[in-house]
Amino acid sequence: MVTQASSPVVIEGVRKTFGSTVALDDVTFDVRAGELFGLVGPDGGGKTTLFRILTTLLVPDAGTATVLGRDVVRDLWEIRKRVGYMPGRFSLYPDLSVEENLRFFASVFGTTIEKGYDIIAPIYAQIEPFKHRRAGQLSGGMKQKLALSCALVHRPELLLLDEPTTGVDAVSRREFWDLLHDLQSSGLTIVVSTPYMDEADRCHRVALVQKGRVLAIDVPGAIGARFPRPLYAVHGVPRHATIEALRAFPHAASVHPFGDTLHYSDAREAHHPPQVIAEVTAWLTTRGIAEMTMSRIAPGIEDAFMALMGDEPGAPA
Amino acid sequence: MRALRFLLRKEFLQIFRDPALVRMLFMIPVVQLLVLSNAATFEVKRARMYVVDQDASTMSRSVVDRLAASGRFARAASSGSVPLGDEALMRREVELIVVIPAGFERAIVREHRAEVQLQLNAEDGAAAAVTQAYAREILVRYATDLSAQLTPALSLAGARVERPPMRGHPAVQVRTRGWYNAELDYRHYMVPGILVQLLTIVGTLLTAMNIVREKEAGTLDQLNVTPVTKSVFIAAKLIPLWVISMVVLSIGLVVAKVAFGVPMRGSLFLVFGGAALYLVAALGIGLWVSAVTETQQQAMFVNFSFLMVYLLMSGLFTPISAMPEWAQWVARFNPMMHYISLMRAVMLKGAGFVDVARQLAVLASAGVVVLTIAVRQYHKRSA
Numbered sequence: 001m002v003t004q005a006s007s008p009v010v011i012e013g014v015r016k017t018f019g020s021t022v023a024l025d026d027v028t029f030d031v032r033a034g035e036l037f038g039l040v041g042p043d044g045g046g047k048t049t050l051f052r053i054l055t056t057l058l059v060p061d062a063g064t065a066t067v068l069g070r071d072v073v074r075d076l077w078e079i080r081k082r083v084g085y086m087p088g089r090f091s092l093y094p095d096l097s098v099e100e101n102l103r104f105f106a107s108v109f110g111t112t113i114e115k116g117y118d119i120i121a122p123i124y125a126q127i128e129p130f131k132h133r134r135a136g137q138l139s140g141g142m143k144q145k146l147a148l149s150c151a152l153v154h155r156p157e158l159l160l161l162d163e164p165t166t167g168v169d170a171v172s173r174r175e176f177w178d179l180l181h182d183l184q185s186s187g188l189t190i191v192v193s194t195p196y197m198d199e200a201d202r203c204h205r206v207a208l209v210q211k212g213r214v215l216a217i218d219v220p221g222a223i224g225a226r227f228p229r230p231l232y233a234v235h236g237v238p239r240h241a242t243i244e245a246l247r248a249f250p251h252a253a254s255v256h257p258f259g260d261t262l263h264y265s266d267a268r269e270a271h272h273p274p275q276v277i278a279e280v281t282a283w284l285t286t287r288g289i290a291e292m293t294m295s296r297i298a299p300g301i302e303d304a305f306m307a308l309m310g311d312e313p314g315a316p317a
Numbered sequence: 318m319r320a321l322r323f324l325l326r327k328e329f330l331q332i333f334r335d336p337a338l339v340r341m342l343f344m345i346p347v348v349q350l351l352v353l354s355n356a357a358t359f360e361v362k363r364a365r366m367y368v369v370d371q372d373a374s375t376m377s378r379s380v381v382d383r384l385a386a387s388g389r390f391a392r393a394a395s396s397g398s399v400p401l402g403d404e405a406l407m408r409r410e411v412e413l414i415v416v417i418p419a420g421f422e423r424a425i426v427r428e429h430r431a432e433v434q435l436q437l438n439a440e441d442g443a444a445a446a447v448t449q450a451y452a453r454e455i456l457v458r459y460a461t462d463l464s465a466q467l468t469p470a471l472s473l474a475g476a477r478v479e480r481p482p483m484r485g486h487p488a489v490q491v492r493t494r495g496w497y498n499a500e501l502d503y504r505h506y507m508v509p510g511i512l513v514q515l516l517t518i519v520g521t522l523l524t525a526m527n528i529v530r531e532k533e534a535g536t537l538d539q540l541n542v543t544p545v546t547k548s549v550f551i552a553a554k555l556i557p558l559w560v561i562s563m564v565v566l567s568i569g570l571v572v573a574k575v576a577f578g579v580p581m582r583g584s585l586f587l588v589f590g591g592a593a594l595y596l597v598a599a600l601g602i603g604l605w606v607s608a609v610t611e612t613q614q615q616a617m618f619v620n621f622s623f624l625m626v627y628l629l630m631s632g633l634f635t636p637i638s639a640m641p642e643w644a645q646w647v648a649r650f651n652p653m654m655h656y657i658s659l660m661r662a663v664m665l666k667g668a669g670f671v672d673v674a675r676q677l678a679v680l681a682s683a684g685v686v687v688l689t690i691a692v693r694q695y696h697k698r699s700a
Binding site for chain 2: 077091092093100108109110
């Protein structure tokens, strides 16, 4: 892979094992300056291990990783000064107040809240009214904003966020992504991981990570296009019976529930979509699903991910 | 240095923000010292005795009276039958049986020697030994008094220990006098040791728990991804606990003085100087425990296993000289043993710097060794 010298993150052939578990297996990608890069994949896929390598907390078994042009094994002190890291788990002092936490993290980086105020202002302003409250007593969304403030107060050149929206309500999640976009547009490079596929669309580029391997790296829209077959949305009542019936269909390649609809793809790639729709409708009708609609749709990133994961036809999602 | 100042401020802030911890830090030493020092004594106050007087003579009665008059023994029951006494011993109604065989008085008068049998419940070996020693002491004194009148000697045959009977005049009298602790007040002897034990528990346990808590909370990771160096982090953890331990020691010394009248014959400076060195080792062990464990539960477990050995091999409860050879060697590497001996020497004996220079040197080197191992064990990143 050709990487630009200015890429803030360059990972080449990184491998990490814990005992017999392979956490990362030959991972290679780079993050471009100023982009909002997403690591998307299920829990246990190796995202956190990758972050721990990038933040110099772990040493890879093989391969190299450079952050801001510095090697993660050799130049750890330089890297630690220049990156902001927000671990997946809330990792601030619950017994210190909001302000004390922020001041503490500013001070260990040799700076002050005041000096970093303009960069954290859009985030910190929202929790500043509660600055005397203990961090342990904040709501999930507020904790996350405080953690982001603490990771930003020393003006890092690269922000590494490990599953920042896990366990946060939908509104706070949306707000948080808006904040990330604001930060990114001010020139900050951000690497963020998430298990939520719908959040992948908010990144500039995403890497799909599963079982320690990178399945695909692309812009979110292009990843959906990697879905190998025509895809259909099926809506049937009752829903559960519809799933059962679809999975029983002899030519089903994949059936996954997506919200209140089902995504279906057909194993016979040569078949024309109208023909497929007709056959499936007939099949479902004979199975007692009278009330149903079916239409062709463009595959999204989650469909692509499911397909890349190599699901067996009809396997539960 | 600037970073150290901020970290220290944060540590103190956190410690004093936890009211339960603060209470524990300052109350537990006081309570423990009061309870333990009163409880941790080998003294036997009033051992209940079962008297089997088969002689029923003036002399046999005066032997029993002597024992009872000492205050160490209380006559609980009596009969002429040894088996009945055995039963009482079995039922734990009495701690010992005193058997005065028939012909006791006659033997003293004619042969100038006679036997008294003591049967002790040795389930609690230490208490039995102490009880036996008391009884022996009282009986020997009685024999001496008698010999002044009759010039006979009384010999004893203990239930557990056979001693050669003394014949004629006791040629040699053993008089014991406890120097530096003339009244043999156990508390004067125990309190300095218990102070050290408290210091160890506060220092070691708190250090381990404090650091492991940051591991559990994930804040250690967060802190690791900052320019804070390992040495600054460790210094910021150890200094507050070192200071607190010193305060705990001061409180303990005041309690020792006020509540127990434990003397301070030597220099306070030596006591604190020794503590300053000893705490480096104690805190170092805490640091080491925190480096090898992942959760507070593990830290607690490792710490306790460690402290138990540490305590039992410190000479606090059992004298080092009574241990087998190998155990004495182990004890020699136990900094706690050296600090206890320093404390006792300085407080009770008034030992000066030169007298305890060896202990100070051992404590200093123990501190260096333990801390070095602990610091090497502690990584700012995992493998």
